[in-house]
Amino acid sequence: MARVGVFVCWCGSNIARTVDVQRVAEAARRIPGVVFSTDYKYMCSEPGQTMVRDAIREHRLDRVVVASCSPRLHEPTFQRCIAEAGLNPYLVEMANIREHCSWVHQDREAATEKAIDLVRMAVAKARRDFPLFRNEIPITKRALVIGGGVAGIQAALDIADAGYPVTLVERTPSIGGRMAQYDKTFPTLDCAACILTPKMVDCASHPNITILTYAEVEEVSGFVGNFTVRIRRRARGVDMEKCTGCGVCYSKCPVKVPNEFEEGMGERRAIYVPFPQAVPNVPVIDRQHCRLNNGLKCGVCQKLCPTGAIAYDQEDEVITGQFGAIVVATGFKMWDHSQIGEYGYGGIPDVISGLQFERLMNASGPTEGKIVRPSDHRPPKTVVFVACVGSRSENHGHEYCSKVCCMYTAKHALLLKEKYPDTQAYVFYMDIRANGKGYEEFVRRTIEEYGAHYIRGRVSRIYRHGDRVVVKGADTLLGRPVEIDADLVVLATAMEPQDDAKELARRLGISTDQHNWFSEAHPKLKPVEVLSSGIYLAGACQYPKDIPDTVAQASGAASKVAGLFSKPHLLSEPMIASVREEDCVACGQCVRVCPFSAIELVDVNGKNGASRRAARVNEGLCHGCGTCVAGCRGSCIDLRGFTNAQVLSEIDALALA
Amino acid sequence: MADTQEYSGTALTEAQSSSGDWEPRILGILCNWCSYAGADLAGSARLLHPPNVRIIRVPCSGRVDPQFVLKGFMRGFDGVLVSGCHPGDCHYAKGNYYARRRLTLLTRFLETMGIPRERFQFQWVSASEGARWAESVREMTERIRKLGPFQGVGRPVPLLIPVAATRDEPRELEVKAQ
Numbered sequence: 001m002a003r004v005g006v007f008v009c010w011c012g013s014n015i016a017r018t019v020d021v022q023r024v025a026e027a028a029r030r031i032p033g034v035v036f037s038t039d040y041k042y043m044c045s046e047p048g049q050t051m052v053r054d055a056i057r058e059h060r061l062d063r064v065v066v067a068s069c070s071p072r073l074h075e076p077t078f079q080r081c082i083a084e085a086g087l088n089p090y091l092v093e094m095a096n097i098r099e100h101c102s103w104v105h106q107d108r109e110a111a112t113e114k115a116i117d118l119v120r121m122a123v124a125k126a127r128r129d130f131p132l133f134r135n136e137i138p139i140t141k142r143a144l145v146i147g148g149g150v151a152g153i154q155a156a157l158d159i160a161d162a163g164y165p166v167t168l169v170e171r172t173p174s175i176g177g178r179m180a181q182y183d184k185t186f187p188t189l190d191c192a193a194c195i196l197t198p199k200m201v202d203c204a205s206h207p208n209i210t211i212l213t214y215a216e217v218e219e220v221s222g223f224v225g226n227f228t229v230r231i232r233r234r235a236r237g238v239d240m241e242k243c244t245g246c247g248v249c250y251s252k253c254p255v256k257v258p259n260e261f262e263e264g265m266g267e268r269r270a271i272y273v274p275f276p277q278a279v280p281n282v283p284v285i286d287r288q289h290c291r292l293n294n295g296l297k298c299g300v301c302q303k304l305c306p307t308g309a310i311a312y313d314q315e316d317e318v319i320t321g322q323f324g325a326i327v328v329a330t331g332f333k334m335w336d337h338s339q340i341g342e343y344g345y346g347g348i349p350d351v352i353s354g355l356q357f358e359r360l361m362n363a364s365g366p367t368e369g370k371i372v373r374p375s376d377h378r379p380p381k382t383v384v385f386v387a388c389v390g391s392r393s394e395n396h397g398h399e400y401c402s403k404v405c406c407m408y409t410a411k412h413a414l415l416l417k418e419k420y421p422d423t424q425a426y427v428f429y430m431d432i433r434a435n436g437k438g439y440e441e442f443v444r445r446t447i448e449e450y451g452a453h454y455i456r457g458r459v460s461r462i463y464r465h466g467d468r469v470v471v472k473g474a475d476t477l478l479g480r481p482v483e484i485d486a487d488l489v490v491l492a493t494a495m496e497p498q499d500d501a502k503e504l505a506r507r508l509g510i511s512t513d514q515h516n517w518f519s520e521a522h523p524k525l526k527p528v529e530v531l532s533s534g535i536y537l538a539g540a541c542q543y544p545k546d547i548p549d550t551v552a553q554a555s556g557a558a559s560k561v562a563g564l565f566s567k568p569h570l571l572s573e574p575m576i577a578s579v580r581e582e583d584c585v586a587c588g589q590c591v592r593v594c595p596f597s598a599i600e601l602v603d604v605n606g607k608n609g610a611s612r613r614a615a616r617v618n619e620g621l622c623h624g625c626g627t628c629v630a631g632c633r634g635s636c637i638d639l640r641g642f643t644n645a646q647v648l649s650e651i652d653a654l655a656l657a
Numbered sequence: 658m659a660d661t662q663e664y665s666g667t668a669l670t671e672a673q674s675s676s677g678d679w680e681p682r683i684l685g686i687l688c689n690w691c692s693y694a695g696a697d698l699a700g701s702a703r704l705l706h707p708p709n710v711r712i713i714r715v716p717c718s719g720r721v722d723p724q725f726v727l728k729g730f731m732r733g734f735d736g737v738l739v740s741g742c743h744p745g746d747c748h749y750a751k752g753n754y755y756a757r758r759r760l761t762l763l764t765r766f767l768e769t770m771g772i773p774r775e776r777f778q779f780q781w782v783s784a785s786e787g788a789r790w791a792e793s794v795r796e797m798t799e800r801i802r803k804l805g806p807f808q809g810v811g812r813p814v815p816l817l818i819p820v821a822a823t824r825d826e827p828r829e830l831e832v833k834a835q
Contacts, residue, residue: 070697071714072689099700100712104791110680110708117711511750531750575716593719595750625749626720630759642715648728650713651684655732 002127005036005061006119007052009043009068011098016041018102020112024067027116033127035059043068044077052078053085062087063126067095067119088131090574090641095122117654124653128646132574137620139225141565144169144323146217146504149177150547151329151539151554153199158558159327160208164565167321168203169231170213174278175200177331181261181355183362183369185547186411187442193277193364200279212319214284220326220507223598223620224534225570227323235314237271237285242309245281247273249301249310257289259366263356265374266366271301271310276364285312325561328518328530329538329554330504335390335398335494343389343462343491349375350469351462351489354405357412361419371416373488376467380423380487383416384471385409386459387429390494398494400515403544405492406433410443412490413452425452426484428459428473436546455482462489495544509597510535517543528556532596536560575641576622577629579615583636586613590628590637598622681801683736683794684729685712686721690748691783692740698787706791707798710738718742719752723763726777727770733809736776736801738793743781753781775804 006028010016021039028037036059040048043066055061064087066078071094079089095118105111141164145156148170156168168175179185180200182192203209215233222228238249253269261274268274270289273281291298292312302310334355338346350373352360363369372379387409391402406429413425432454434440446452459473471484497516498504505512510530511519518541521529528536536557539550564570577590581604591599598621606612615637626639638644687693693714699706715721718741729737739760747753760779768774778797782790 070693070700072694072697096697096712096714099697101708103700103703104706105708106705107708114708114711121711121713593755595719595747595752623749625717625752626715627717627749627752627755630720630722631755639716639720642720644722644724647686647713647715647722647725651725651728651732651734654682654684654711654734 002033002063003035003059003061004031004033004063004065004123004126005052005055005059006031006034006038006065006067006123007043007048007055008037008039008097008119009048009066010039010041011043011068011102012041015068015098015102015115018105018108018111019097019115020108021115023112024097024115024119028065028067028119028123031120031123033063034123036061044074049077049081052081056082056085056087062091063129064092065095065119065122065126066092067097067115067122069098070094070096070100088133090132091126091129093122093126093129095119120653121650124649125646128643128649129641132640134571134574135619137225137570137572139565139567139570140227140322140324141165142167142321142323143325143327143561143565144217144227144229144321145327145329147177147329147331147539147541148172148175148211148213149329149331149539150179150196150199151331151541151550152177152327153196153203154551154554155327155329155538155558155561156203156209157199157206158555159561160206162558162562162565163208164562165208165210167210167212167231167323169215169217170211171216172274173214173236173272173282173284174274174280175203175211175213176275176277176279178355179547180275180277181263181358181362183358183365184411184415186407187436187438189411189415197277197279200277204279211280213280215319217504217507218318220509223618224532224564225324226620227326227534229321229323229326231319231321233317233319235287235316236282237287237290237310237312237314238283239309239311239314240280240282242307243282243305244307244309245273245283246306247283248304248306250283252300252304254298254300255289255291257286262359262366263353265356265359285310324534325564326508326535327538327554327557327561328504328508328510328535328541329557330498330501330541332495332540332544333498335396335496337389337491337493339396340389342460343386344464348462348464348469348489349373350380350487351491354408354412354490354492357490358408361412361415371419371488378487379420382424382426382484382486383413383488383490384459384469384484384486385413385425385427385490385492386471387427387492388458389491391492392430393494396494398496398515400544401433402492402495403433404495404546406431407436407439407442407546409490409492410434410446410452414442414446414450417446417450417452425450426471426486427452427454428457428471429454430456430458436548457482495540497541501541508532508535517541528553528560534564570620572619573622573624575624575639576619577617577624577626577637577639579617580636580638581614581616583634584614585634586615587633588615589631589633590615593627593631595625595627596621596623599628679806681709681735681798682733683710683738683797683801684734685710685738685740686715686725687712687739687782688718688720688741688748688753689714689716691742691746691781692718692790694784695740695782695786695790698784699791700787702787704787704791706794709798709801710794717747717749717752718756719747719749719754721756721760723759723766726760726763726767730767730772730776730807733807735804735807736778736797738797739777739779740782740790740793741779743783746783772807773804775800776807
């Protein structure tokens with residue numbers, strides 16, 4: 001028989017003004033199982049806690065009920081308190097007689113009766129409490145960073161600097177990501193490569209970082225501290241040990257294909273490095289286009305390679321690794337504007353995307369930094385920039401703002417005017433959203449110092465007229481239609497999640513929103529975490545972000561990982577589900593409903609040594625929601641701390657005679 | 658399951674017999690992360706509401722076994738109120754979706770058991786909706802007050818579907834109050 005002690009708090013006058021605390025304490029004494037009850041002005045104060053500890057010793061209490069404020073506030077306080085008196089911390093229950101009673105009722109009689117009921121329920125539950133323990137779970141102190149853009153690079157560097165090994169997985173042949181494609185960065189106009197490439201090199205030379213390029217995550221299992229990840233490293237066709245990066249192979253390769261890195265505006269070979277500063281500086285053979293791979297005669301690169309690094313028969317390598325934490329930094333892609341009929345279905349060569357314009361401006365781009373029209377390579381005299389192309393548009397499936405377009409459009413207009421002061425720059429915008437440090441000033445500079453013409457309104461149609469491009473729109477501030485004869489039109493297209501974001505989310509067991517951006521655990525208070533512990537988000541895979549926000553979040557994710565790894569081991573949740581294996585018939589209902597994939601069917605020893613199936617809860621994965629318990633057909637799975645018997649006894653405690 | 662013998666007779670019955678007026682008794686089962694926190698917020702904001710609800714805290718509305726609701730009615734509560742996180746806001750990602758399915762089915766089952774569905778409410782209240790919680794308690798209390806005391810489970814309602822197709826006549830489902 002449990003020996004319950006009840007401690008009723010006045011909370012100064014917060015409770016005592018409305019609830020007759022002495023009467024509650026007296027009534028508590030008559031509840032079966034209660035051997036001691038008292039009231040005190042501030043139960044959470046040091047004297048109050050001493051009173052609890054002394055009573056536990058004096059009256060040999062083995063369960064404690066504190067009738068005071070919400071357990072969401074002081075449950076940890078009293079758990080610590082009774083643990084100091086030698087009781088298991090999970091043997092305390094709280095009756096919430098402040099938030100749910102004295103603060104919301106005025107009738108002293110009714111409030112007191114309710115308080116007594118709440119104590120009655122808490123006592124009934126406490127009597128069925130049993131000691132709970134947190135198990136120690138070991139941590140594999142190696143992090144996996146998925147995505148080698150600026151987010152992944154920053155996260156990897158920060159984790160590595162904290163002293164933990166990191167594996168950085170990148171799908172393309174080089175790390176660097178989108179930022180490597182950019183020319184200058186707003187609002188300071190730093191050259192993107194000048195600030196990014198040192199970080200890429202740091203990554204490559206850091207003793208704690210292993211870079212796996214041309215590789216993808218295929219399968220993830222396990223849980224926080226103990227993930228098992230299968231990574232497929234695609235065959236590069238070049239031996240990374242032997243290659244010196246001299247570049248003879250790709251200078252002589254006879255196959256020319258459109259260059260993805262130049263957004264289709266330049267050419268690359270079938271064996272190539274995506275850009276000159278690539279890390280690792282080792283070419284890759286594009287098997288889709290390689291002549292030899294298509295049954296044609298070639299082998300030029302192999303003949304020319306001075307170190308014999310070309311290996312046509314190289315095969316994909318599957319690497320299975322153990323990781324304690326995962327940072328997801330897979331970035332975004334640009335929406336393809338060829339879906340917009342009124343802007344020419346992408347068929348007008350001189351209507352280009354912002355990212356293509358970025359490559360045109362870049363000194364290492366296809367035109368070596370000269371801004372020319374893709375159609376005839378003439379420098380444009382009039383350039384029209386259109387913001388919000390596909391963004392903030394239900395019609396195109398992106399209700400959201402892509403966040404960076406206002407700023408990079410201003411940057412494009414400014415750089416254009418700086419390079420070619422005689423060129424006219426027009427910007428069509430919906431609103432100017434320049435909400436960052438130095439952003440508003442930057443836009444004002446573009447307009448006031450550089451003389452870009454900002455027109456508030458939408459562009460309704462873009463079409464070819466002779467060798468020019470006509471842009472028809474509206475100036476909604478002046479309330480009249482506008483028509484501009486342009487040489488070049490630059491569309492600030494929407495940012496979108498990667499095509500396979502949903503698939504990666506499925507592999508990781510994390511969720512996405514309706515657009516397939518990865519969902520954070522809490523939009524305000526847990527913007528870096530996801531609902532599954534041990535997995536963190538960095539950068540634009542979560543939502544459109546600019547570089548400062550991306551880097552900040554990447555460092556945030558890295559500090560979360562370092563915090564996790566700084567502990568000697570993890571402690572499991574004590575209030576989790578557990579299966580009575582002898583009763584389980586392995587119907588699998590709990591497996592299906594578990595939001596955390598924490599339950600699996602395993603072989604257990606049955607009668608007479610025979611093997612049979614039963615559900616088993618993975619303590620590292622279970623979050624203790626209890627969805628499985630309510631779904632179990634045989635009531636053979638229960639939730640520690642909130643058992644069926646406990647909840648039902650709370651109801652029984654108030655039963656009418 | 659739980660031994661109930663020693664819990665007969667409650668403060669509420671005493672209160673009722675002394676005042677003579679009947680007051681609705683409502684069982685509230687609230688998820689820890691949204692609705693319980695919402696009820697806490699109603700408290701911190703001092704949003705007055707009737708003292709007729711007794712709250713049980715569970716981690717998630719997905720934890721709510723339909724038998725908790727039935728048990729509430731069988732133990733003489735006049736109404737049962739289950740409250741969880743809004744769809745999409747579940748702390749455990751999707752527990753509230755399971756709750757919604759189970760409790761929607763339960764609502765239909767209650768009628769067959771002779772429990773008017775107006776006595777049962779399943780709702781969403783977030784941690785920031787203290788006012789919504791207070792309002793829902795007001796509404797539910799008033800609705801139950803109008804319905805009057807719950808007469809107890811056990812007045813069977815004819816089932817529309819035969820319990821077993823092999824039987825010649827449709828059998829009525831009988832559940833007696835304990």
